Amino acid sequence: MKNTKPFILLGETILPGQSKTIYMEIAKLHNTTKLKIPILIQRAKTEGPTVLFSAGIHGDEINGVEIVRQIITKKINKPKRGTIICIPVINMFGFVNKSREFPDGRDLNRVFPGSKKGSLASRFAYHILTEIMPFVDYAVDFHAGGASRFNAPQIRLAPHDDALKALADAFNAPFTLYSKNIAGSFRNASQKLQVKMLLFEGGKSLDIDYTVADTGVAGVKRFLAHLNMLSLETSPEEPAQKTIYIQKSAWLRAKCSGLLHDNGYLGAFVTKGxxxxxxxDPFGKFERKVKAPNDGYIINANHAPIIYQGDAIYHISKIILNESH
Structure with missing residues (x-):
């Protein structure tokens, strides 16, 4: 069906078959320099849903930025039908400073739905939610592990939602975790607007891992193919195996401080012990082994060379819904 509906975003009209980059500006830097957030829109001539691919809600999570960049450069964002919106960097302030937070010290992913007259982060959340998300039907928001914690590529979704599960099946990341929406998060606020959002986690902050990026891009192709939006010029890649659904997982914390020597089990199935x-310690006085507390998959590993007692060092699955190891 021919696409004839008007599409007006941030005051800009995007016509059927048109590609346009528009800029969102909420505030300037302290030296009065304008800080604009590019939003890339590709609209097909045929009607269809609107999909958002976003990253950089935490300014130091560069791996997600790389995934959305590749979606654009490989023209995966040119839809067969409907509209694709790409925002490679949502938190441009944090990205410029190589920081997770906004300049006001707030985590943008904890202040949604935001406020028109609140803090800088709150105002930004408000504009994202009121000026962009009402147009969106489906979304994938790309993240990475915080600090030196490296996430195996995984999709996170709210439980008890068959439509989200179908999207996660289509994306087919190596792992899919059921996790409740966090109050104040972009995902939680989007769900309240009836947007079907998947959250992708992969890699660690201030780092680009191309294996993770390739996994994310391949998942996006399958996601779009599921929605019958993938361009005829692009073909989805068949995954090596079906995603492993994890219903419950837990963090293993360090029992002492010292130097951490990781044995490389990230993404692997391990047995108890x-x-x-x-x-x-740095002086050759002691060595303490870190053992798996149960059988499960290692879905996150701390790659920091120095750790303190109580630090989260491994995230291991406890309840797996589909065994495939």
């Missing part, structure tokens, strides 16, 4: 790492 497997030595995941060794913690040592």
């Amino acid at each position: 497997t030595v995941l790492a060794t913690i040592t």
